[in-house]
Amino acid sequence: MPLRALAAVNVAAIERNVARLARELPRECRMCVVVKAEGYGHGAVASARAAQAGGAGWLAVATASEAAALRGAGIDGRLLVMGSLGASELDQALAAGADVVAWSERFVGAVAAPGGGRVHVKLDTGMGRLGTRDPDQATRTAQAAAGAPGVELVGAMTHFATADERGDAFFGEQLERFRTWALPLRERFPGLIAHAANSAALLREPAAHLDMVRPGVAVYGLDPFGEDPAARELEPALELRTHVAALKPIAPGESAGYGRRWIADAPSTVATLPVGYGDGWPRARTGDVEVLLAGERRRLRGTVSMDYVTADAGADPRVASGDEAILIGARDGERILAEEVARRQGTINYEVTTALLPRLPRAYHRDGEPVAEHDAALLATATRPGEEAGAGRAR
Numbered sequence: 439m440p441l442r443a444l445a446a447v448n449v450a451a452i453e454r455n456v457a458r459l460a461r462e463l464p465r466e467c468r469m470c471v472v473v474k475a476e477g478y479g480h481g482a483v484a485s486a487r488a489a490q491a492g493g494a495g496w497l498a499v500a501t502a503s504e505a506a507a508l509r510g511a512g513i514d515g516r517l518l519v520m521g522s523l524g525a526s527e528l529d530q531a532l533a534a535g536a537d538v539v540a541w542s543e544r545f546v547g548a549v550a551a552p553g554g555g556r557v558h559v560k561l562d563t564g565m566g567r568l569g570t571r572d573p574d575q576a577t578r579t580a581q582a583a584a585g586a587p588g589v590e591l592v593g594a595m596t597h598f599a600t601a602d603e604r605g606d607a608f609f610g611e612q613l614e615r616f617r618t619w620a621l622p623l624r625e626r627f628p629g630l631i632a633h634a635a636n637s638a639a640l641l642r643e644p645a646a647h648l649d650m651v652r653p654g655v656a657v658y659g660l661d662p663f664g665e666d667p668a669a670r671e672l673e674p675a676l677e678l679r680t681h682v683a684a685l686k687p688i689a690p691g692e693s694a695g696y697g698r699r700w701i702a703d704a705p706s707t708v709a710t711l712p713v714g715y716g717d718g719w720p721r722a723r724t725g726d727v728e729v730l731l732a733g734e735r736r737r738l739r740g741t742v743s744m745d746y747v748t749a750d751a752g753a754d755p756r757v758a759s760g761d762e763a764i765l766i767g768a769r770d771g772e773r774i775l776a777e778e779v780a781r782r783q784g785t786i787n788y789e790v791t792t793a794l795l796p797r798l799p800r801a802y803h804r805d806g807e808p809v810a811e812h813d814a815a816l817l818a819t820a821t822r823p824g825e826e827a828g829a830g831r832a833r
């Protein structure tokens with residue numbers, strides 16, 4: 439029996455994306471790859487390994503528990519926890535040997551108290567979320583970090599609110615505010631790493647590269663501007679596969695799914711695919727999202743339920759029960775990108791992959807070669823074109 443559904447992740451694509459992004463950078467600029475939220479749904483540990491193999495010297499996560507999980511899986515190297523940290527979270531981050539972010543002297547004191555750690559000071563140049571808006575406060579925090587026993591002042595950082603909006607002037611203002619604060623600070627504290635750029639900033643503005651960049655989404659081959667990743671030579675790393683679990687005719691007036699939101703107006707065929715919002719394919723995607731069946735685009739119709747979606751396979755379906763269905767990925771020259779799914783749902787590509795839930799297995803391969811035995815087993819039981827399922831052939 440095929441798996442219900444599977445996210446097949448090509449770690450070689452992640453490696454190549456990291457190397458491709460590095461080509462934008464001056465040699466001395468460090469690369470800190472963001473693997474928060476399970477590597478944007480791709481799996482944090484596998485993504486971290488691939489990022490390091492691709493040349494990333496640093497990794498970043500949002501939370502202390504994410505840092506602990508990476509260390510628990512044997513990931514070493516420099517690691518930055520970018521998020522806000524409560525007392526117990528700070529302990530966990532420091533125990534993981536991660537760098538942390540500060541914007542107050544009090545927080546620097548909390549880092550020093552248990553024995554110290556490495557600190558990056560955050561200036562809020564306009565994101566309006568974390569960090570201090572006051573450059574003097576940020577400088578005082580940096581001084582405190584440089585002077586506190588056991589504490590090492592490592593970085594100065596900010597985060598852009600509009601880097602992905604082309605032609606937006608606020609991005610330039612933020613960059614200017616940051617440079618005005620961070621560059622003199624770096625004179626005072628030689629070796630200080632100034633960093634600001636997310637994927638969009640990395641790709642759009644060399645002046646934002648500074649001493650380190652923090653790309654996330656682009657590393658996974660997703661376009662930060664929501665456009666075709668291929669246009670920027672980015673390679674989507676994730677393919678979302680499922681299969682036809684049941685195939686049956688539907689006559690005019692008959693319906694499929696909760697609420698009877700799909701009532702056939704012509705004779706057709708319902709292909710039921712075992713993936714739903716319990717796997718991370720949100721109910722909000724009830725609408726005009728498409729799927730590849732036998733390499734052809736078919737519409738998903740009817741309400742997305744927890745465990746199933748239904749596709750209109752047409753009056754003369756070219757698929758049989760057991761055949762694969764591609765929700766994100768390419769077959770026979772047709773391609774469904776996460777960017778397309780996002781656009782049809784009214785969200786962004788980031789959310790499409792990050793929404794994938796633990797029930798959906800991830801299998802890792804390198805251009806088709808399974809990374810480990812476990813992946814080989816998953817990929818081998820995954821759907822293949824023409825595979826027979828329990829329900830038997832419908833034609």
Ligand SMILES: *Cc1c(COP(=O)(O)O)cnc(C)c1O
Binds near residue numbers: 597635636656662
């Ligand atoms: C998530 C995050 C990034 C990465 O952003 P992308 O748009 O995915 O490249 C960088 N910096 C911070 C502070 C973040 O929270």
